[in-house]
Amino acid sequence: MNGIIKLDRRYLLKTGVALGGGLVLACYFSFPSPAGAAEPPAPFAPNAFLRVGTDGSVTIINNKSEMGQGVYTALPMIVAEELDCDWQKVRVEAAPVAPIYNHTLFGSQVTGGSTSVRTEWQRLAQAGAAARAMLVAAAAQTWKADPAACRTAKGQVIHPDGRRLSYGDLAAKAAKLPVPAEVKLKDPTKYTLIGHPVHRLDSPAKVNGSAIFGIDVQLPGMLVAVIARPPVFGATLKEFDDKKAKAVPGVKAVVAVPAGVAVVAERFRPALQGRDALQVEWDEGPGATLSTDGLRRQYAALARTPGAPARREGDVAAALARAAKTLEAEYEVPFLAHAPMEPLNCCVDLRPDGCDIYTGTQMQTGARDTAARISGLPPEQVRVHTTYLGGGFGRRATPNSDFVAEAVQVAKAIGKPVKVIRTREDDMRAGYYRPFWYDRITAGLDAKGGVESWRHTIVGQSIMASTAFAGSIKDGIDDTSVEGASDIPYAFPNILVDLHTPTLPVPVLWWRSVGHSHTAFVVESFLDEVAHATGRDPLDLRRTLLAGHPRHLGVLELAARKAGWGKPLSPGRGMGIAVNASFGSFVAQVAEISVSKSGAIRVHRVVCAVDCGRIVNPDTIAAQMESGIIFGLTAALYGAITFKDGRVEQGNFDDYPLLRLDETPQIDVHLVPSSEDPGGIGEPGVPPIAPAVANALFSLSGARVRSLPLTPDKVLAAQAKG
Amino acid sequence: MITLDVNGKKIEVSVAADTPLLWVLREELQLTGTKFGCGEGICGACTVLVDGDPTRSCVTPVETMQGRKIVTIEGLPDTHPVKRAWLEQEVSQCGYCQPGQILAAAALLQSRPAPTDTEIDSAMGDNLCRCGTYPRIRKAIHQVASETKGGGK
Numbered sequence: 001m002n003g004i005i006k007l008d009r010r011y012l013l014k015t016g017v018a019l020g021g022g023l024v025l026a027c028y029f030s031f032p033s034p035a036g037a038a039e040p041p042a043p044f045a046p047n048a049f050l051r052v053g054t055d056g057s058v059t060i061i062n063n064k065s066e067m068g069q070g071v072y073t074a075l076p077m078i079v080a081e082e083l084d085c086d087w088q089k090v091r092v093e094a095a096p097v098a099p100i101y102n103h104t105l106f107g108s109q110v111t112g113g114s115t116s117v118r119t120e121w122q123r124l125a126q127a128g129a130a131a132r133a134m135l136v137a138a139a140a141q142t143w144k145a146d147p148a149a150c151r152t153a154k155g156q157v158i159h160p161d162g163r164r165l166s167y168g169d170l171a172a173k174a175a176k177l178p179v180p181a182e183v184k185l186k187d188p189t190k191y192t193l194i195g196h197p198v199h200r201l202d203s204p205a206k207v208n209g210s211a212i213f214g215i216d217v218q219l220p221g222m223l224v225a226v227i228a229r230p231p232v233f234g235a236t237l238k239e240f241d242d243k244k245a246k247a248v249p250g251v252k253a254v255v256a257v258p259a260g261v262a263v264v265a266e267r268f269r270p271a272l273q274g275r276d277a278l279q280v281e282w283d284e285g286p287g288a289t290l291s292t293d294g295l296r297r298q299y300a301a302l303a304r305t306p307g308a309p310a311r312r313e314g315d316v317a318a319a320l321a322r323a324a325k326t327l328e329a330e331y332e333v334p335f336l337a338h339a340p341m342e343p344l345n346c347c348v349d350l351r352p353d354g355c356d357i358y359t360g361t362q363m364q365t366g367a368r369d370t371a372a373r374i375s376g377l378p379p380e381q382v383r384v385h386t387t388y389l390g391g392g393f394g395r396r397a398t399p400n401s402d403f404v405a406e407a408v409q410v411a412k413a414i415g416k417p418v419k420v421i422r423t424r425e426d427d428m429r430a431g432y433y434r435p436f437w438y439d440r441i442t443a444g445l446d447a448k449g450g451v452e453s454w455r456h457t458i459v460g461q462s463i464m465a466s467t468a469f470a471g472s473i474k475d476g477i478d479d480t481s482v483e484g485a486s487d488i489p490y491a492f493p494n495i496l497v498d499l500h501t502p503t504l505p506v507p508v509l510w511w512r513s514v515g516h517s518h519t520a521f522v523v524e525s526f527l528d529e530v531a532h533a534t535g536r537d538p539l540d541l542r543r544t545l546l547a548g549h550p551r552h553l554g555v556l557e558l559a560a561r562k563a564g565w566g567k568p569l570s571p572g573r574g575m576g577i578a579v580n581a582s583f584g585s586f587v588a589q590v591a592e593i594s595v596s597k598s599g600a601i602r603v604h605r606v607v608c609a610v611d612c613g614r615i616v617n618p619d620t621i622a623a624q625m626e627s628g629i630i631f632g633l634t635a636a637l638y639g640a641i642t643f644k645d646g647r648v649e650q651g652n653f654d655d656y657p658l659l660r661l662d663e664t665p666q667i668d669v670h671l672v673p674s675s676e677d678p679g680g681i682g683e684p685g686v687p688p689i690a691p692a693v694a695n696a697l698f699s700l701s702g703a704r705v706r707s708l709p710l711t712p713d714k715v716l717a718a719q720a721k722g
Numbered sequence: 723m724i725t726l727d728v729n730g731k732k733i734e735v736s737v738a739a740d741t742p743l744l745w746v747l748r749e750e751l752q753l754t755g756t757k758f759g760c761g762e763g764i765c766g767a768c769t770v771l772v773d774g775d776p777t778r779s780c781v782t783p784v785e786t787m788q789g790r791k792i793v794t795i796e797g798l799p800d801t802h803p804v805k806r807a808w809l810e811q812e813v814s815q816c817g818y819c820q821p822g823q824i825l826a827a828a829a830l831l832q833s834r835p836a837p838t839d840t841e842i843d844s845a846m847g848d849n850l851c852r853c854g855t856y857p858r859i860r861k862a863i864h865q866v867a868s869e870t871k872g873g874g875k
């Protein structure tokens with residue numbers, strides 16, 4: 001999911017042509033412009049990504065899901081920039097499932113991997129430019145003028161003599177013209193939208209309460225269901241008694257489905273009451289012995305044995321044998337739930353001749369194919385209506401579309417439209433987690449304190465193994481298990497990174513920043529240990545080791561300078577630094593913290609520097625950095641899903657707390673200007689914050705905590721040792 | 723029959739007396755701007771104003787609401803300074819928690835037109851946001867406060 005995606009100008013041109021023919025799509029969720037105007041007939045649909053109405057309104061058909069990251073603004077900005085239309089008249093519509101809307105790399109419709117801008121930029125720019133060329137040609141024909149002499153601005157074509165025709169007036173004529181085979185893209189120095197802070201198109205609906213999330217969808221005759229789910233992963237249904245459940249007024253049906261036993265009612269509350277009254281027996285199976293403590297012991301033992309090599313350079317064993325000094329440490333990070341604010345849900349209208357799915361998904365093609373498989377309908381008869389997503393963070397990108405599948409199964413069993421809602425506890429306990437990881441890491445130092453060797457053994461479940469991307473696992477290496485560890489930029493002459501991939505019944509998934517959410521904590525904390533052990537300043541050591549990595553250095557220096565690194569701090573304050581590159585972007589963060597007597601960490605300020613290449617909307621980048629830092633702080637300070645007797649011990653925000661407003665530090669975000677290809681922004685803000693805080697803790701009190709979250713008991717224990 | 727006063731309208735609903743207000747708003751009145759986040763009074767996504775006070779509708783039995791004035795996000799005018807500040811500061815990300823945040827902020831500003839950071843902390847601390855929009859929530863509240871002062875109200 002990582003790496004920098006190279007843009008290919010020719011590729012887009014080809015796609016632009018393939019798009020010709022126009023699609024007019026109705027019945028999909030449409031998200032109106034701030035003006036909220038109803039859309040007139042749209043005669044000009046030069047490609048699958050935009051339509052121009054006779055009133056000059058521009059509808060962008062967006063193939064990416066809006067889950068907060070701002071993609072319903074960034075992608076339209078790219079189209080609008082080339083189209084030269086009036087931004088006030090831009091509206092967004094969620095794309096249906098069709099091959100043209102597939103992710104350009106993943107082969108199906110997916111929003112994830114912080115790839116939307118990176119992969120869509122070219123074809124959307126092309127789509128906008130082609131439409132503009134056709135509108136110009138239509139105007140030039142009308143005027144009998146040379147199209148090359150006409151220019152465009154704000155939704156109008158302008159004749160050299162100053163005459164103007166609006167895009168709305170030209171739409172019908174433009175629709176009859178051929179789609180150009182080749183168009184020229186704008187010179188980036190002429191951009192008026194890209195690179196400027198633009199207000200989000202989705203904000204008005206989100207502020208006035210009219211934004212429709214999956215959970216808000218209401219269909220005529222729709223019932224509501226909740227599912228009694230197995231208490232343990234891998235458990236199977238033995239038997240159930242639904243007498244009392246069916247006696248609850250409003251309960252309509254109780255049906256067994258693969259996910260458990262669904263209680264279907266007229267409303268949410270009777271469904272819940274019916275589920276409470278239901279008696280279910282499960283065959284718990286071997287999963288019932290799973291515990292986090294046992295897992296830790298098992299993983300720690302594995303970490304002391306060689307795994308599958310992910311990167312091997314030089315001879316680590318020999319270098320360690322001759323080292324003047326070795327440093328060794330073990331780290332761990334827990335399972336984590338995504339816990340999007342909107343609990344998972346899905347609404348299904350299944351009929352003999354078709355199926356409509358209404359949900360916030362990051363994987364539309366998967367949702368469609370899953371529904372087709374379960375219903376027995378051909379995929380063409382399944383329509384996926386993508387609503388707003390009340391947070392995604394990877395959770396709404398399950399390759400098996402679990403939350404869609406269960407809703408289709410319930411709909412099939414009852415023969416009525418139904419909305420399956422997960423309670424917060426269902427959402428937190430029914431799985432998909434960031435894997436639990438255990439790491440052992442060793443550095444061999446020479447007599448001068450230089451790092452001569454670096455050995456890093458990683459233990460944890462594979463995410464890819466249970467996905468359609470399982471084929472990407474080569475020689476035992478799932479890249480998402482080792483990203484951020486096997487590709488560290490630091491210059492060590494001997495390096496070995498190896499991996500153990502145990503299998504467990506616990507379902508795991510990409511969690512905002514995927515492998516980096518774990519490896520950045522381990523690598524950046526341990527590098528800090530090396531710095532302190534060798535008497536080096538942590539920033540200075542990174543500088544030395546990062547020679548030849550200008551973008552890492554750029555963000556590191558900027559964050560350090562803005563944070564006042566090296567200057568004296570107020571008493572009781574400590575500062576830590578960390579840097580990471582992920583999803584094509586580079587981020588450094590400096591955290592300033594204090595610790596209470598009871599061991600609670602308070603983060604006062606975070607200075608963040610980001611280099612994400614060419615910038616579409618600078619305000620969205622700042623927002624995503626703030627968001628990533630706060631998401632990462634929740635994980636650094638609080639987040640842990642633990643198991644006992646096979647059961648998840650957490651269920652709601654009381655025992656899986658989120659960072660609160662009153663605990664939120666001051667966050668300063670600084671952008672490094674760059675003309676490099678665009679990088680991702682939804683995820684790269686997350687990885688550096690946990691190590692920055694852990695490193696600040698060490699610099700403040702000499703306490704090194706090597707396991708997340710950094711809870712008061714661990715802090716006190718480490719202080720007592722330090 | 724229970725009579726409710728929602729957004730200035732009197733509405734009769736026929737539901738079990740202990741049904742949480744949240745589900746009456748969402749399922750009976752189609753006022754879906756009020757959100758379900760935790761169902762336990764922890765997250766604030768379901769916040770509405772009851773006689774001006776921010777109230778967790780997921781743990782509020784509808785029978786206790788007779789004769790009380792309920793305001794949901796749909797009932798707060800679009801010209802409301804908090805809504806305008808929210809747009810200007812570009813607070814929303816996924817947007818799911820925002821109706822609750824906006825109503826909590828409106829209630830705070832009603833009682834404290836120029837709240838200190840400490841007052842903002844205590845009034846808004848229990849409204850969770852998974853997307854981490856907190857810095858902008860704080861900014862937007864300060865913006866409303868400074869406009870109010872500037873306007874000499």
Ligand code: FES
Binds near residue numbers: 761762767781
């Ligand atoms: S849904 Fe009511 S407080 Fe969370």
Ligand code: FES
Binds near residue numbers: 341390814850851854
């Ligand atoms: S904006 Fe997404 S939960 Fe607050």
